[in-house]
Structure formats: C-alpha cells, structure tokens
Amino acid sequence: MSDASYFDESTTPKLPVAAPLDFIALLKPRVMSLVVFTALAGFLLAPTLPHPLIVFASLFAIAVGAGASGALNMWYDADIDTVMRRTRLRPIPAGRIDADAALAFGVVLSILSVFTLGFVSNWLAAALLAFTIFFYVVIYTMWLKRLTPLNIVIGGAAGALPPIVGYSAATGDVSMASLMLFAIIFIWTPPHFWSLAILKMDEYGSVSLPMLPNVSGLRRTRLEILIYCLILAPIGAGPWLLGFASWLYGVTAVGLGLGLLYLAGQLFFAQDNATIGQAARRMFAFSILYLFTLFLMLTIERVLSFMGLF
C-alpha cells in the first residue's frame, strides 16, 4: 500500500514569493536613512576621523542594525499593522513575507550588524548598537508600546542613541557633545510623534494602542507638546552653547526653536477639531524640518571644519 500524502497538494508547503525589495521594505528604509544621518552627525563630532572605509563600514553596520530593528518591529506588530490603514500595505500584513521569515531576517541582521560594527570599529560601539536594537525591539515594541502612553517618551531613547553610537564608533568613547545630540532627539521625539498621534487618533484607537491623545485626550496632549517644545527650544541651541557648533548654528537653532514654539502654541490654543488637525499637521511637518536642519547644519559645519574651510 503506498502513501501518496507527500504528493498531496494540501500538505505541499506554502513557498514564498517575496522579492528582495519586500525584504528591503521590512527594514523601514526611511527610518534607516534618518538613523544613518544622525549617526553620521555623531561620527563627525570626533576630533579626528578614522579611515574613510572604516567610517563607511561603521555607518553601514549601524544602518543594518537600524534595519534589523525595523524588521523585528514589523514582525511583532504584524497583528495591529493589518488593521491600521497606515500600515496594512507593509510586507507581512500584505502577505508577501511570512512572519517567521521576517523574524529570522531581523535576528540574523541584528547579530551581523553588531559583530560587523565590533570588527570594523570597536566593541563599545557594538555594545551600544546591540543595546539600541534591544531597547527598540524589546523595551519599546514588545513592552511599552501597548502598555502605556509614556511609550514614546521612554522608547524614544532608541531613536536618540545613534549619534552616541556614531561617536563611539569613531573614538571608542562617549562625550558630552554626543550626549547633547542624544538629548535633542530624545526631547524632540514626544512632540513629533504626539502630533502624528493626534492626526491618527482613530487608527491608534482601532488597535487599542495607548497613545496619549487616546488615553488622556486632545487638550492634555497639546499641553504636553507645548511643554516639550519649551524644553526643546533651548536644548536645540545646546551645541552652540557648549561650543562645538558655530554662532550660525546657534542663530538657526534659536530661530527654529521660536518657530516650533509658535506652532506648538497655535496647536494648544486651537478651538475646534478641524483647526486642531491643521495645527497638528503643521507641527508634525515642522518638527521634521527642525531636526533635519539642525543636524544638517552640524554635519556641514564639521565637514567644512575637517576640510579646513570653517
């Protein structure tokens, strides 16, 4: 008697159809580019730079580590990504990549990136990268995100660590300057993401994520955004006050800080939902411009300084 179950179509394994671009999408390329940008700013704070190939290889390892974090985040959040309009086209909810494949991909890239960074630069940087990945995936994604409205306040530390990782990759050390960049991103993160949370309140509510607008209401959220912007404005000028950025950076930081405060004030005093939505949208967009401009100025100044032109 023969057993033909091996050839039975119902037991045939479901083979993947994912293309390489689907796996690249898992890495959250936009977040990766932001991480590389901020890590580069931290790198350039170093008094002297290593060989360009070492710089490239270090930033590559940091980028892969950031991508691995993104893949693991997508693996864990696949259930809520399926429900939210903003995320339902991601590779796992769209059915292009299996959740187990995403998990394996993320874990392998995490290990690879940490050991690559340790090999090309030093083990302090590798340890900081490993901690960043752990913090983002375990502390933020798996624990805080679904637990507390303080998720983005505490979890934002993961997004703020790349400048410290970059600096330590260049020098093997941590400095006040790199901690300053950490502080800028750390304080910037809550008002940035709470502005988005105001706009996506219904979506976050549909998956029971405890974002601040859903838990504490719009008025409390707008007050918190205003308070954080009041703290961020002077911190943004910190690189100039500490002496590792020019007066030009200082003037720009102060100007952008005032703009941020103006928009936060507009958002706080808005009366109806339509006006709140418009103000939140402006706040969100300006917060991106704020951080990008500050870090771009720091990067350009340091590059010109290394070239002897500034």
Place this chain on the structure above:
Amino acid sequence: MSDKDPKDEELSSRQGIVLTPEQVRGRRARNIAIGLGVTFLAVLFYAVTIVRLGGAVANRSI
C-alpha cells in the same frame, strides 16, 4: 522483461512539488540578492582588514 508495477508508474508520473513561475522568479531574485550581499560582505571585511593592518604589513623580517 517484467512489466512495471502500476503503482510505481502512477507515482513516477507525478511531478512532486511544483513551483509556480512567480515562486521561481522570487526564489531566483532572493538567491541573487543573497549572493551579492555575501560577496559585498566578504569584500568589505577583506578591505577593512587591509586598512586595519596598515600599509607596512608586508614589511617584516623573514
């Protein structure tokens, strides 16, 4: 010459697991990407090793 067992004929006429053209394309693309990635890493590690060893690595007494 003996005749083939009818059950063996039936089994040998089946094709087993058959990939769809989309699955074949996906697997080929992934394999190429993996190959390129591993090659890139090998070159990167080799180059970084040379840089870390320094330029005078060949100058040594025998």
